[in-house]
Amino acid sequence: MGFHLLSxxxxxxxxxxxxxxxxxxxxxxxxxxAAEAEPANEENIQALGAAWNTLxxxxxxxxLASLGYADYGAMSEMNTTxxxxxxxxxxxxxxxxxxxxxxxxxxxxxxxxxxxxxxLAAFPSAGLPTGTGLEPLDFAMESKGIDDRLKxxxxxxxxxAEAAEVLAFVNQRWAFIRxxxxxxxxxxxxxxxxxxxxxxxxxxxxxxxxxxxSKG
Numbered sequence: 274m275g276f277h278l279l280s281x282x283x284x285x286x287x288x289x290x291x292x293x294x295x296x297x298x299x300x301x302x303x304x305x306x307a308a309e310a311e312p313a314n315e316e317n318i319q320a321l322g323a324a325w326n327t328l329x330x331x332x333x334x335x336x337l338a339s340l341g342y343a344d345y346g347a348m349s350e351m352n353t354t355x356x357x358x359x360x361x362x363x364x365x366x367x368x369x370x371x372x373x374x375x376x377x378x379x380x381x382x383x384x385x386x387x388x389x390x391x392x393l394a395a396f397p398s399a400g401l402p403t404g405t406g407l408e409p410l411d412f413a414m415e416s417k418g419i420d421d422r423l424k425x426x427x428x429x430x431x432x433x434a435e436a437a438e439v440l441a442f443v444n445q446r447w448a449f450i451r452x453x454x455x456x457x458x459x460x461x462x463x464x465x466x467x468x469x470x471x472x473x474x475x476x477x478x479x480x481x482x483x484x485x486x487s488k489g
Contacts, residue, residue, distance in 0.1 A: 277391035284338035321361040328354045372487040380480040387473035394466040446472040
């Protein structure tokens with residue numbers, strides 16, 4: 274998301290610094306995963322680290338951001354490299370399951386939706402298909418999926434006070450994010466990419482704290 278936000282807000286220094294911090298935190302997490310990896314999973318962790326380094330470099334290198342644009346090559350590489358990271362992360366996740374994984378997966382789904390929202394808010398003709406050949410993201414279907422996940426999680430964690438509190442916060446933020454989705458195809462509607470970005474990140478931070486806290 275940070276890559277697209279640089280274009281939307283003209284390479285704002287605060288946005289660039291926030292992106293640097295986010296990438297540095299992810300670097301630390303990868304280092305921790307590498308240190309704790311089982312021998313059978315070390316190769317996947319190393320491959321994930323290499324792909325992440327490539328993605329991090331690309332995320333900070335948005336050539337025309339100060340002009341409010343990003344060139345096709347930059348967006349294409351960002352998309353294809355992201356797909357590589359996602360594929361590797363999923364293989365690693367299968368080996369390193371932990372508590373609240375289902376809630377963490379909800380956060381990933383919201384981040385994915387937010388990233389595509391920002392991409393299309395900045396460049397209506399771009400988005401996920403750029404450089405990948407994939408179909409455009411179906412916002413209605415993805416949103417319905419998140420609706421269903423939230424309902425199921427609310428029910429599953431009704432007896433877990435800490436998780437229920439986090440999910441209540443997620444529901445609150447999602448209510449706003451959800452209301453913007455039907456307007457995506459309305460060219461006359463005002464887009465709110467920065468709020469979408471901020472709320473999706475707040476959700477991710479709360480869920481991350483929940484997961485980390487469960488590890489003692």
